[in-house]
Amino acid sequence: MSKNYIVGFPRIGEQRELKRVLEEFWAKKCSFDDVLETAHELKARHWEYQRDAGAGFISSNDFSLYDNMLDTSIMLDAIPKRFRHLKNEELYFAMARGNEECVAMEMTKWFNTNYHYIVPELSLEESYALNASKIIDEYREAKALGIQTKINIIGPITYLGLSKRVDRGDVYELWGKIIPLYEELLKVISTLDDEIVVQIDEPIFAKELEMKVLSLIKPTYDRLARVSPNIKIAVITYFEHSNEATKILVHTPIWAIGLDFLHGDENLKSLDIIAMSGKKLIAGVVDGRNIWRCNIEKTTHLLESISNFVSKERILISSSCSLLHVPFTLKYEEKMSGEIKEWLSFALEKLYEISLISKLFFDGEDSLDEREKEALSSNIKANQNRKNSFLIHDKTVQERVNKHTKLQREGDAKERLTLQKEILGYSDLVTTTIGSFPQTPQLRCARSDFKAALISKESYEAELKKYIDECVEFQEECGLEILVHGEPERNDMVEYFGEQLSGYGFSQNGWVQSYGSRCVKPPFIYGDISRPKPMTVEWIAYAQSKTKRIMKGMLTGPVTILNWSFVRDDMPRGEVSKQIAVALSDEIDDLQNAGIKIIQVDEAAFKEGYPLRSEKIKAYEAWATRDFKIAVSSAKKETQIHTHMCYSEFNDIINTIEDMDADVISIETARSGNELLKIFKKVGYTKEVGPGVYDIHSPRIPSVEEIVKQIELLLEVLPKEQLWINPDCGLKTRKWEEVKPSLQNMVEAVRIVRNKLNR
Ligand code: GLN
Ligand code: ZN
Secondary structure: OOOOOOOOOOOOOOOOOOHHHHHHHOOOOOOOHHHHOOOOHHHHHHHHHHOOOOOEEEOOOOOOOOHHHHHHHHHHOOOOOOHOOOOOOHHHHHHHHHEEEEOOOEEEEEOOOOEEEEEEEEEOOOOOOOOOHHHHHHHHHHHHHOOOOEEEEEEEHHHHHOOOOEEEEEEEEHHHHHHHHHHHHHHHHHOOOOEEEEEEHHHHHOOOOOOHHHHHHHHHHHHHHHHHHOOEEEEEEEOOOOOOOOHOOOOOOOOOOEEEOOOOHHHHHHHHHHHHHOEEEEEEEEOOOEEEEEEEEHHHHHHHHOOOOHHHHEEEEEEEHHHHHHHOOOOOOOHHHHHHHHOEHHHHHHHHHHHHEEEEEEEEHHHHHHHHHHHHHHHHHHHHHHHHOOOOOOHHHHHHHHHHOOOOOOOOOOHHHHHHHHHOOOOOOOOOOEEEOOOOOHHHHHHHHHHHOOOOOOHHHHHHHHHHHHHHHHHHHHOEEEEOOOOOOOOOOHHHHHHHOOEEEEEOOOOEEOOEEEEEEEOOOEEEEEOOOOOHHHHHHHHHHOOEEEEEEEEOHHHHHHHHOOOOOOHHHHHHHHHHHHHHHHHHHHHHOOOOEEEEEEEOOOHHOOOOOHHHHHHHHHHHHHHHHHHHHHOOOOEEEEEEEOOOOOOOOHHHHHHHHHOEEOOOOHOOOOOHHHHHHHHHOOOEEEEEEEEOOOOOOOOOOHHHHHHHHHHOOHHHHEEOOOOOOOOOOHHHHHHHHHHHHHHHHHHHHHHHHHH
């Protein structure tokens, strides 16, 4: 059997077939059997792709109709009480998405990726039981097609670590309940075949773990690895090094350890103990998180240095993590420049890279056939071209960015805010929104017609202006004080800027699953970044010309642009973000020169860029804060800078937030009353804050009373002079029927509270 090991494969389908059929099923336009049929076709096709690319270890149970963590909850019968009356697909999708009676389970980000999993809800009093049918069925499904698979499961320590206890208390108290079910599962699996590999994913080992969690590793894997002699267990970690866990795992009877050598090169330090243990090493050397073509020469060197410790016959070659996190294939990219396309590799192409690397490494260059030789030389050529291409290197940008010394705007916050309040003249509890207004079907239609050249630029822009006119009119009527233009020209807050910056590339079909049926298509940064011309000034200035009130300009910040793109791997992330920051500082200057007095620089993804390991946090915070400050460094004292962050947990990062030095920050606290605002008071935050007063993620229209109450709660924490009143995020996913009454109620609530305060 070949030594090419595939940790996991995307499941959404190369044409997003799974997305389509799921959404049709949810809209009651097809039956569940249709869903299962598509799922079967996809699994079959994906297995074949992997086999044809020479993969030796192909997974079953990496497929899911929604999410693997959710599947694991079903497997353990960990079904929250509110769903217990439901069955089968109704149960499954209700847990994932909610239904009329039950709110969905919470969803959150999978480590530092943009994939979201369904958070298990556990409690000590519940009893759990094994339901292994999905796993068994999928194994048999593959086998019937002649494909021998390894079985992927999420490890018990990761599963527990990512759960929440509904009865409060420590999730790891449930260890004793869960482990016997995993043992039972392995027993069932052991009856399926003479010999079976079970891949147990424990990405939580890549984080710093408390002693009490580390101490569970040995008993867990002693027990699981002893269930049956015909099961070989491979414990896989990714996204960072897992040296602490490896030290323990080598003393358990598992068969193999899988490590990510790209995002956790410190794993190299574990090689000697792995070598001593005699275990197999699944070496993650092809990047499963990024889209660049592998540099085969470099990878071969890496493998050679690994084999100085662990002997070759014990090594398997794999991607650094599941290929779920990269798009499916380049084969539908028709519009991309040929030169750039040569530099890229998506999931399907990565399978062939793994194969080629493996052949080179184990059998040497002489063993390659003609096709493989050609693939190798094309790889070497593409990497050389990329290195030297003038598409990538822009001397002017590099010089400008290196010389950029303005790291901070003038004046301290107190001085600035006093000046700004004088000029802008807004009252306490001033009302605004976060930027976008509903993206209507009409707007989307106009945009796609424009992109398909079905309508002219003039008529597209006329459409956008009409939208802005209506937005301004509504906001004035509604009584909002600081206005926005509504962002009709933006399809996405990162893509819009990417499209206008040099150094950015786009795919047509580069979809990556974000959650359930939802996919994102991140743009990619391949070269030095510059701004050929202003990106937003025309729209914001147009909007400002339509009103006497203050129009807030709207930009996406450097760190968010970076974190929601695939980033070039030939330069440190902090350097790339600095280039974006310098480009944005020009935009801010242009905006203020065009008469815009308030500019919001969104950093929705600032927090998700945090490293998994604390020793790396300082470095991230340093460049991320630096680059936000560089972006706004051009703002004059009297230009008010806002930022917006899409979450509410600021306890760990409050000092960094202070350091970013925005005059006003809006955040997402609507769902938690005033709890999360308290940290701002605790640290003596003196700048202004707009804690969202209602949740825009739900179609519900908040009542006036409810918003009054929310504002009063906020006033318990911060004084009125420091508070802004706004929804908790942009409104683009909502409908006008929801947005209009909600904002009217918000303005009315502010009026009531102001009256009360003035009495
Ligand atoms: N200005 C953006 C909007 O309103 C912010 C979106 C976000 O934070 N995700 O849509
Ligand atoms: Zn937001």
